[in-house]
Each structure stands twice: as C-alpha cells, then as structure tokens.
Amino acid sequence: MSTMNLFGNLLAQNLENHHDIPLLTLRKKEFEESVLCEIFSNKHGIDFITITYGEFFRAAEFISGFLPQEDNFVNISLKNRADFFIFASALIVSGKTAVLIPPDATDLNAYRISGAEKTIDRAGINSFMSSVRASGKILRNDDDIAPLKNRLLKLDDSAGIAVIFTSGSTSGPKAVPLSGFNFYSSFINTRNLFPYVAGEKWYLSLPPYHVGGFSVFMRALLSGMEVVAGETNPEKEDFYKELEITGSNYVSLVPTQIQRICRNKIKAPSSMKYVLTGGAPAGKDLIAKSLELGWPLYIVYGMTETAAFFAGGKVTGEEDPGFAGRPLGACTVTFTDEQAAASDRGIITVKTGAVTRGYINGEDAFNSRFSDGSFVTSDTGYSDREGNLFISGRTDNIIITGGKKVNPAEVEEALKRLLPGVQAAVIGIKDEEWGERVTAFIESDLADPTDLFLRLKNLLEGYKIPREIVYLEEFPLTGPGKIDRQTLRKNYQNLKRSV
Template identity: 30%
Template sequence: METLVKIGPEFWTDGSVCIAEAAPTAEGASLAAYAKHTLQAHDWCFFQTSGTEGARKWVGLTKESLRISARAVNTHFHITAQDHWLLALPTHHVGGFGILVRAHLSGSAITRLEGKWNARAFVQKCLETGATLASLVPTQIFDLVSAQLRAPESLRAVLVGGAALNAELEAAALGLGWQVHRTYAMTETGSTLAVQPQPGAELEVLPIWQASTDAESVLTVQGPALAQGYAIFEKGRWHWEPIPEEGLRTRDRVEISAAADGARFLRFIGREAGMVKILGELVSLSPIQDRIEALKLSLGVQHADAAVCDVPDSRKESRLVLVVSGINDDEATQMQKGLNETLRPFEQILDVRFVSAIPRSELGKVRLAELRALLHWRITPWEPSHPAE
C-alpha cells in the first residue's frame, strides 16, 4: 500500500489539486497541470475509476463533495470521536480515501493495517487497537470467513463495498459475528450512495442523493457530492467530459422503492456491461459470479479463482464459460456441476477454460474486457456451440 495521507484543516482550502495515486507518476503530474491550467480547478481530487470495462478515466471531485459524502456516512453510522477506524483499503481509491475524510470530520482515531492484506493480521490489529469500524471489499470478507475468524467484540460495523457481497458469504460472515453492512458506492459519488441500516437489511439510499431509473431500470443519480466529470487522456492529450446537470446515468440496473416514512431503498439487479444475450434472453453475469463465490466456500476451494465469462457463439449469439485458475480438473468439474444446478437451460455452462490468472481490479472486481481478450485467442469461428455434448 501507499504512504498514508494525513488530512489537516489546510487541505480543504489550500487551492491544491490532489491526484490520488499509489506513488507519483508522470501521468499524475500531467493531470495536475491540466486540471490547474486548463480546467482552472482548485480544491479538487482526482481518482481513477475502478470499473470492470472501458478506458481509464480520472474522476474529478471537489474536496467539498468528499466532505459532504463523508458527513452523510458519519451521520448514518453515528460515527464520533470515540470511534477507531482500522484502514485496510488503499487510499488512492475513493473507498480508502473516504475513511480518511470521515475520520478527519468526526475526530475518530485511525490505524492503518501495514503490509500486504492478511486476514489474521487484520483481526490481530483489531484486537490490539480496539477498532470499532472498518471498510472492506468482499474478497477480504471471503478470506476472513474461509479462515473461520471470529469478529473482535470491539468492531461494531464493517462497511462492505467495491463489489457485490453475495448472500451466502454475508450470512457466513454474520454467523462469525462480523457486523457487515453492504454498501452501494461508486467513485463518482465520492464513496457511498446506499447502505444497509442494519446487517441483513435492504440498502437504504442516503438522504443526500436523488436516485431514479428509466424504462430499462438503469440508475441515474444526482446530489451535492456528485463528481464534476472525467479527465481522459487519449491520442496524446487530455480532454474533459463533464457530468450532465441532470445527473449521472450509471451502467447499473436497479430497483428503487419507498417506505411510508419516506426512506428509499435500492436493490441492485445487474450491470449493463455485465448483461449478455443468449438465444434472445438477457442474462446478468453478476448473480452467476455471486454463485461462484458461494461455491468456492461450500466446495472448500478457497485457494482457487474462478469467474463466469461470455464468449461469441455462432448459433446462440453468446454462451457462458467457466474460467478457472489454481484448481484441478475434478474441482473445476464440481464447480461447473454446482453452477449448472442453479442456471436456466440456456445459461448452462458446458465449457471450462483454465488460465494462469483471472484479471481483477485492485478491489477484486473481475475485469471482463481483459478476460474476454484473454479468452479471444482460444475461441475459433468453427468452434461448436456445445463443446461438452
């Protein structure tokens, strides 16, 4: 991990442009110059998106928008100076940086988990510091559950974001005493947009956000913590893509409902980019990936990595394959069988591909575009639609 950034009072009004990087790079220096001289940006922060597909973009957020987002989370979880954060996320991602902002505004203590992520070291540091709060990604929760590590009594809430936390893993974590709160967040919202009020509950949209959906259930968000836009480097130069005044149309499909008391709830359906068509049917890869993670636990193959991916099919338009790494033939067959027991007929996985490593982002998301490219050379036009038949 990178060196921890200390946030002091002067940070918010010194007029600086903060480029969130693990270490200084020429690209970051170039972006800072572009932001200052071309965008006339003052008191802004830029974070790279951590999405699963598409060109790299730098999201531009004002420092004030980051504070607004942090205040909303602090209010929701009643975070005060009596709390103690254990930081186990990189601060060059908005999820980790957001912890620094929340701690600064609340006056709560913060301790960084040094070195490479290790589940047992995390628990030990919790015990040593009496940490009350943490923010983790599902991969880290998976490691804690796989090692059957019980939550320290001091830890009252663990915010889980960066990717979807499947129901089986959530239940296993709760069974070990981990007070996990699923969150729905994105870089463009300066971190959290919706969160579970209590473990196991529905995701509640924080009051600072307006959320709406279109006819395809694609989410649009508006609010005071929303990013200003994207800085994109293409063809040797920077250009700016502002977020429209009417809000950010995301790539996510959700359902939004309202309670009698005015609270709004969000249920994630799937990501546009993770939607594929098979025999004319729309298939979301997200719940299948959730099932894969659950199967790894039940089959005892936590050491392995696995992902679902779509490949071209001359008859069905697309078909699904199971991509695995660090697993033997028998284990892969068990996982394939377990998946197919829950999939609809046109979703059945009849092909397993072995790779040396599955491309993932720093937060553990499968990089679908890279995985598709990795598999491309293995796919030939004449390959049968049903190789296992």
C-alpha cells in the same frame, strides 16, 4: 462559482476542537520511511507512531510552503501512506488538487490529465527534502494555528480536492474530479447510517489512491476520527492482531477479504462496531459465515463518481440478492427502463451533492451521464416497498449470446448458491457462432464441471448456462478489490480451461 466553504469550515472547526487527539496512527516502519519521521524526529514508539490533528495540520502547512506554486494540479504517486496523506493534505491547504495515481501503475499515459505536469513520487520526495534541509526551516511545535485556520476558511467548496481514477474493472480508468463540497455532502449524507464519533478509530484496509481508501481519510478530517494505517492483507496474522491491538471500531472490507477471514475462521475483535463491505456482491453464505464470526456487516453502495458510497444498510443475512441498503441523507435514486436488460427494473440514476461534475478529458458520451448533480450509473436495479435498493447487474456487463441478453449477476448468484463460499465471475467471450459465449470463472478447482452444468439447469434457462468453466487459483483484482474482468478477458486464452 460557489463561494460557500462548508468543507473548509468543518476542517477548521475540527483542527480547533480536536487539536490534541490522534488523527493518524502508523506502523513504526512506515513512519520511519516517511518524511514525517524527519519532520517529527522526536516521535518514538514500539509498534506504532501516532500523529495528532494539530501536529498533522501544522506539518501539512509547513510542507505546502515548498510545493510548486504555479501548478493547480499535482500528481501524487506514493506507496507510503504517511507520505501520501501528508502531501495530499498539503495540497488541500494550498488550494491545489491532488491527482491520485496508483504507485504500481504500468501505463502512466492512462493516468495523465492536462495541467498536471509535476509528480510527487519517491524521487520527488527526496528532492523535496533536500530543498527543506537547504532552507534551514524547521517545524516548531509552538506554531500558532490561527493562520492555518484562516487558510482553511478561505477554501472554496467548488474547488477540487482530488482527482481519483475509476478502477477500470470493465473499461479504462476515467479521471473523476471531486470537490470539497462533494466530500462534505458524502460525509453529511452517510452520517445518517454511521455516527463518525470523534476519537473512534477507522482501520485503513483499502488503497488510499482509490475512492474507498481516500474517503476514509476525508471522513476522519471532517469528524475527528482516527485513521489506523496498519496491515492491509487479511492473509497475514498481523491484520487481525492490529485490529485488536489498536482497538479499531471501523474497517472497510471487500468480499475477497471477507472470504479470507471466513476461510481462516477469524473472529472479530471486541472493539469492532462497523464493517463496511462493497465493491462486489457478497454471497449469502459468505455473509452468514462472517456474521457467525462476529463481524458486524454493513453493505454500502457507491462509486468514485459519487465520492464513495451513497446507500447502505446493516446486514442480517436474510436480505435478497443485490441488497444495497437505502439511499442516505439528501440523496435520491430513480430508475430508467429504456436501455435495461429484460430481467432488470431499470438503470440507476443517483442525485446527490456528492456527485462529481463530470470526467476530466472525458468523451461526450461519458459526460452526458452527468446533469445538475445527478449521475446515470452503469448499474441496473430496483427498490422495494421499504425503500431498499437492490443491484441486479450492469449495463456494460450484459452478454449478448445468440441474440439473447444474459445478466452475469444472475448467473453468478446461481453459481454461488451451488458453490457456497466460492467466488465466481461470468463474462462474455467473443464467439463466431454465438456472438458472445457465456463463460464462468471460479476461484476453485473442486467442482465437477459435468455435475455443475446439470445442477445449473435447475436454476437457469438454457441460454444462460455457461458453456465453459475456467478454474483459477486466485482472481485478478483492481485496486478497490473488484474482480478485474478486463484482465480475465485479456488473459482468457492463457488460462487453464475445463469444458
């Protein structure tokens, strides 16, 4: 087992160097509904409450003394982000692994792993605080941080920090264990594109229990940046007001959020430097509109299995479809042709220190995709002469219709060209005659289907043209903002159809 502690050393260094600068800024209401409000009863503010690095880590250490000592894995299922981050950090300080369960999960069996018996949820917090009050112990502002630094310095890089579940947009969620070394490697590699300057602010717009949101917090812990936990819904005016008021410099947005920004013609705040987008492909028209509004877009590409993104690049609007930037830092990408669709260059394999060791309780067929720090993804793509990576589709999305393979990404790109600014998804629906029927879902009811079918003939071969178009008011999404293809397929019969 590794005895390195690059992750813990950097945490301890940031605790010492950034002790008095903000780590977490919370909306006042969210703070008041969290355990931090009782721990820091002297904290006051009008709209936001700020917690410094020193305050936060001391609170995490204090809370760790009341956590179950016998369990190595502890479930966390909390909607309140202050509670979520402080308990996740308390587990890190204790050398335990947080199992991150979406608080709105309906099928909890899908999120169970062996060894994780205790759950910190809303009821668990109430019980926890009763124990704290009964103990008579309080957090003192003058507590010496030396013992905490020593605990951080003893963390093992190979030890688990979190188990994060994949979003399950095409299959059920899989449990991904991520270690300190995984997060450290991701941080070091991606710093080749983003500077992560101490004191700069990252506006948290993604759920913290998915890798996109959790990795924002990890980057802050390792860099001295500040996380601003504000409004997450771009449909609400507060989202843009808080970006401006807080002077946020970074934000991560999925294409559906960018679409709403463009629809409402919202200009980027002057403080904004980096807008990271990933999770689903954004069309050229959407990119052009957002750039016109001043949003500095950077495409990023990665997944839960790689502790968030491992490739990325600045977007100008001139990139070819599927542009995903370049592999960052000590990361290599290769391609395998054996199982790829005819129109693709190869299945993408990534090798980096950020790759997980494999799924927990995973089937052999899934875990065989991991080997010596490399991961065979479900994505297909290619690279150009400049080393840019392009994503062309997914092996698990390929539609077989009449014995021919159809890449949904190619059909979706054609639809987006004909319907600028409109979200589209293409899946295969079981069909007795064709095996699967190419079916398009469009987040609009403005397109004339007859005209659309005719125009698609100029862009696609006949067998690739959707045989059916389904109009939706809004796409079902997974937590990270990806279109939920499982739900589309499951609810297909109940949706309004236009043929």
